[in-house]
Amino acid sequence: xxxxxxxxxxxxxxxxxxxxxxxxxxxxxxxxxxxxxxxxxxxxxxxxxxxxxxxxxxxxxxxxxxxxxxxxxxxxxxxxxxxxxxxxxxxxxxxxxxxxxxxxxxxxxxxxxxxxxxxxxxxxxxxxxxxxxxxxxxxxxxxxxxxxxxxxxxxxxxxxxxxxxxxxxxxxxxxxxxxxxxxxxxxxxxxxxxxxxxxxxxxxxxxxxxxxxxxxxxxxxxxxxxxxxxxxxxxxxxxxxxxxxxxxxxxxxxxxxxxxxxxxxxxxxxxxxxxxxxxxxxxxxxxxxxxxxxxxxxxxxxxxxxxxxxxxxxxxxxxxxxxxxxxxxxxxxxxxxxxxxxxxxxxxxxxxxxxxxxxxxxxxxxxxxxxxxxxxxxxxxxxxxxxxxxxxxxxxxxxxxxxxxxxxxxxxxxxxxxxxxxxxxxxxxxxxxxxxxxxxxxxxxxxxxxxxxxxxxxxxxxxxxxxxxxxxxxxxxxxxxxxxxxxxxxxxxxxxxxxxxxxx
Amino acid sequence: xxxxxxxxxxxxxxxxxxxxxxxxxxxxxxxxxxxxxxxxxxxxxxxxxxxxxxxxxxxxxxxxxxxxxxxxxxxxxxxxxxxxxxxxxxxxxxxxxxxxxxxxxxxxxxxxxxxxxxxxxxxxxxxxxxxxxxxxxxxxxxxxxxxxxxxxxxxxxxxxxxxxxxxxxxxxxxxxxxxxxxxxxxxxxxxxxxxxxxxxxxxxxxxxxxxxxxxxxxxxxxxxxxxxxxxxxxxxxxxxxxxxxxxxxxxxxxxxxxxxxxxxxxxxxxxxxxxxxxxxxxxxxxxxxxxxxxxxxxxxxxxxxxxxxxxxxxxxxxxxxxxxxxxxxxxxxxxxxxx
Numbered sequence: 001x002x003x004x005x006x007x008x009x010x011x012x013x014x015x016x017x018x019x020x021x022x023x024x025x026x027x028x029x030x031x032x033x034x035x036x037x038x039x040x041x042x043x044x045x046x047x048x049x050x051x052x053x054x055x056x057x058x059x060x061x062x063x064x065x066x067x068x069x070x071x072x073x074x075x076x077x078x079x080x081x082x083x084x085x086x087x088x089x090x091x092x093x094x095x096x097x098x099x100x101x102x103x104x105x106x107x108x109x110x111x112x113x114x115x116x117x118x119x120x121x122x123x124x125x126x127x128x129x130x131x132x133x134x135x136x137x138x139x140x141x142x143x144x145x146x147x148x149x150x151x152x153x154x155x156x157x158x159x160x161x162x163x164x165x166x167x168x169x170x171x172x173x174x175x176x177x178x179x180x181x182x183x184x185x186x187x188x189x190x191x192x193x194x195x196x197x198x199x200x201x202x203x204x205x206x207x208x209x210x211x212x213x214x215x216x217x218x219x220x221x222x223x224x225x226x227x228x229x230x231x232x233x234x235x236x237x238x239x240x241x242x243x244x245x246x247x248x249x250x251x252x253x254x255x256x257x258x259x260x261x262x263x264x265x266x267x268x269x270x271x272x273x274x275x276x277x278x279x280x281x282x283x284x285x286x287x288x289x290x291x292x293x294x295x296x297x298x299x300x301x302x303x304x305x306x307x308x309x310x311x312x313x314x315x316x317x318x319x320x321x322x323x324x325x326x327x328x329x330x331x332x333x334x335x336x337x338x339x340x341x342x343x344x345x346x347x348x349x350x351x352x353x354x355x356x357x358x359x360x361x362x363x364x365x366x367x368x369x370x371x372x373x374x375x376x377x378x379x380x381x382x383x384x385x386x387x388x389x390x391x392x393x394x395x396x397x398x399x400x401x402x403x404x405x406x407x408x409x410x411x412x413x414x415x416x417x418x419x420x421x422x423x424x425x426x427x428x429x430x431x432x433x434x435x436x437x438x439x440x441x442x443x444x445x446x447x448x449x450x451x452x453x454x455x456x457x458x459x460x461x462x463x464x465x466x467x468x469x470x471x472x473x474x475x476x477x478x479x480x481x482x483x484x485x486x487x488x489x490x491x492x493x494x495x496x497x498x499x500x501x502x503x504x
Numbered sequence: 505x506x507x508x509x510x511x512x513x514x515x516x517x518x519x520x521x522x523x524x525x526x527x528x529x530x531x532x533x534x535x536x537x538x539x540x541x542x543x544x545x546x547x548x549x550x551x552x553x554x555x556x557x558x559x560x561x562x563x564x565x566x567x568x569x570x571x572x573x574x575x576x577x578x579x580x581x582x583x584x585x586x587x588x589x590x591x592x593x594x595x596x597x598x599x600x601x602x603x604x605x606x607x608x609x610x611x612x613x614x615x616x617x618x619x620x621x622x623x624x625x626x627x628x629x630x631x632x633x634x635x636x637x638x639x640x641x642x643x644x645x646x647x648x649x650x651x652x653x654x655x656x657x658x659x660x661x662x663x664x665x666x667x668x669x670x671x672x673x674x675x676x677x678x679x680x681x682x683x684x685x686x687x688x689x690x691x692x693x694x695x696x697x698x699x700x701x702x703x704x705x706x707x708x709x710x711x712x713x714x715x716x717x718x719x720x721x722x723x724x725x726x727x728x729x730x731x732x733x734x735x736x737x738x739x740x741x742x743x744x745x746x747x748x749x750x751x752x753x754x755x756x757x758x759x760x761x762x763x764x765x766x767x768x769x770x771x772x773x774x775x776x777x778x779x780x781x782x783x784x785x786x787x788x789x790x791x792x793x794x795x796x797x798x799x800x801x802x803x804x805x806x807x808x809x810x811x812x813x814x815x816x817x818x819x820x821x822x823x824x825x826x827x828x829x830x831x832x833x834x835x836x837x838x839x840x841x842x843x
Contacts, residue, residue, distance in 0.1 A: 325728060328725070356722070368706060
């Protein structure tokens with residue numbers, strides 16, 4: 001590790017009206033290394049990378065890039081200087097082609113006409129370098145899967161001859177095998193001397209790909225340049241949270257046999273999943289493990305009635321459920337995968353978001369009861385330890401974990417008896433996760449049935465009473481959580497070499 | 505564990521006051537524009553403004569001229585907050601007005617005429633709603649088609665003739681005063697009050713904001729988004745029916761070309777009143793102020809004997825400036841919240 005330092009931040013400060021988002025950040029990145037940034041949501045990671053990308057401008061401190069003071073006025077300036085950023089929410093234009101996206105903003109042109117052929121061939125070269133020569137440069141981006149879009153984002157970074165690539169949670173939208181490919185690309189980049197700043201919530205990824213780790217907390221660097229592979233998890237977590245213990249899953253109470261609340265039989269949607277049968281009992285947490293694209297989210301949405309099944313039946317409490325409206329009225333609730341786009345009214349206050357599914361119940365003769373709703377939302381906020389507890393704040397101002405609590409809280413307000421959770425902890429920081437697990441377990445203990453989908457296998461194994469494994473649209477295995485381990489699940493999910501076939 | 509340092513009660517109070525201010529500031533801004541327009545009136549026509557009776561009557565004239573378009577704007581505001589747009593309002597008024605003044609309808613008396621106007625407005629609104637929510641047409645296209653078709657039907661029914669209303673009850677609506685205030689202004693006040701309550705105090709209003717703000721979230725929360733969208737266009741149609749009676753009474757006649765370009769005035773009034781064109785946010789009071797600004801400008805030009813051409817240019821400039829201010833405010837607000 002004797003490579004030259006390409007980027008150095010000293011005491012960088014950035015204030016927004018009313019908040020010091022960055023309050024003394026130190027960071028040192030060397031050529032050819034993967035430097036990981038760790039920190040809870042709200043620790044300042046996003047502000048930091050936006051400052052590097054020229055979106056924000058630092059108010060104080062010093063940034064040196066390749067030995068020169070660095071203060072990019074615009075994102076274009078940062079890119080020209082050789083710093084490219086791949087944002088968490090991919091900033092691609094769906095209706096442009098792969099090549100047009102890769103060269104967006106610096107199209108090669110002659111007399112104002114874009115040189116489509118030249119751009120396409122250069123894109124092809126870059127894609128080949130990324131190991132994805134099979135993506136046609138003229139393909140529309142909207143037709144690509146999430147992983148493909150990630151590749152296009154990366155191609156855009158490379159189209160700028162970047163010396164430093166910042167990746168903000170690049171693995172969040174990727175399935176397991178796609179993450180491997182991402183790592184292969186990163187290794188190839190670093191072997192060419194390109195530095196990478198890598199942000200992720202997944203510690204195991206940091207261990208695998210990272211060289212050094214810098215930890216941020218409340219806008220400050222709490223630890224810099226820790227070795228990524230050898231620093232104990234305990235130390236990393238304590239630097240992030242100020243706490244010394246990692247979160248644990250709440251204990252499972254002993255199970256009693258109860259007749260099922262939800263019975264799904266032979267549910268099929270062409271091209272998404274086939275012949276799915278499962279049950280959930282009151283007070284039981286059932287987890288579905290599977291890769292992105294295995295059909296798990298689609299299955300959940302179909303059970304909720306948000307998608308129409310081609311065949312099969314859904315029965316709640318002995319009665320058929322045929323539409324989303326009936327599902328909600330009978331006590332089904334769902335926290336969807338995409339919080340912001342599928343669940344929240346970001347500019348509306350917390351309490352209106354919490355009562356979105358139940359405000360009619362509060363209303364008298366069509367007149368809403370805002371006071372009653374606020375009170376109910378406040379008591380739910382207490383139960384969920386919502387922070388800040390102020391229910392009149394717009395949801396937009398809350399952290400990811402607290403936004404998720406609002407979505408879960410929505411279904412606590414009605415008489416929800418079956419809760420469907422799709423990736424409940426995506427983008428939620430370590431501290432808030434443990435609390436969410438506690439909330440979910442507490443719900444189950446109060447008699448609610450929970451059906452949970454997650455790409456994080458330990459989460460399914462740690463939280464659920466019973467585990468279903470899904471692969472390529474089929475439920476391939478079922479076992480009590482205590483009788484199955486992570487390796488078995490991964491093996492089933494990846495190759496299906498064990499216990500092939502039979503949905504349980 | 506992160507703890508909230510400020511006492512929650514204090515924070516809540518300050519927060520709520522801040523949010524209230526946001527709307528109040530914009531409305532105050534519009535009041536400021538109104539005052540400015542009146543001052544311009546006083547400067548240009550000091551002789552008129554020195555007569556208190558004229559001032560009073562002129563004020564009532566402005567309100568009366570704002571009444572029909574104001575009613576339409578209330579419906580339009582709901583549609584826009586709900587994430588749509590209704591380009592057919594002027595055409596619906598024409599169709600409802602013409603249908604209510606055919607000889608056959610007039611033979612049923614004032615009640616029959618009012619009933620016809622309301623039913624025609626509601627029915628056309630329902631057709632818009634069905635096309636948009638169940639036919640999955642883009643609101644812009646569906647209501648643009650309705651704009652053309654409804655005016656066409658109105659011309660067909662009236663034979664391109666001006667249909668004079670011989671019903672004195674209808675004709676008297678525009679000249680009747682209650683407690684010194686024209687009945688038309690009372691109707692506007694009633695519709696605005698009902699609209700405010702509907703938007704801010706009822707489940708219907710809450711659904712409107714949810715459907716316009718995030719339709720997917722609304723759907724997954726169990727709200728019937730399609731049915732609600734349908735109802736919003738029906739509401740807009742009904743408002744047009746009311747406006748048709750008001751305009752027919754004012755002109756004591758109806759024709760296929762009536763309420764021309766009302767859609768643009770209503771949309772503009774809603775927008776400068778703070779309604780977000782992308783849906784999810786807006787206020788009835790703001791929309792009312794928007795309407796008043798336009799009718800005050802019209803009045804100002806009328807008392808100064810200036811051409812409608814200049815008037816339209818000024819209107820256009822005001823729309824642009826208002827939206828620019830709104831965008832600037834919204835941008836700085838979101839930036840503040842994003843941090």
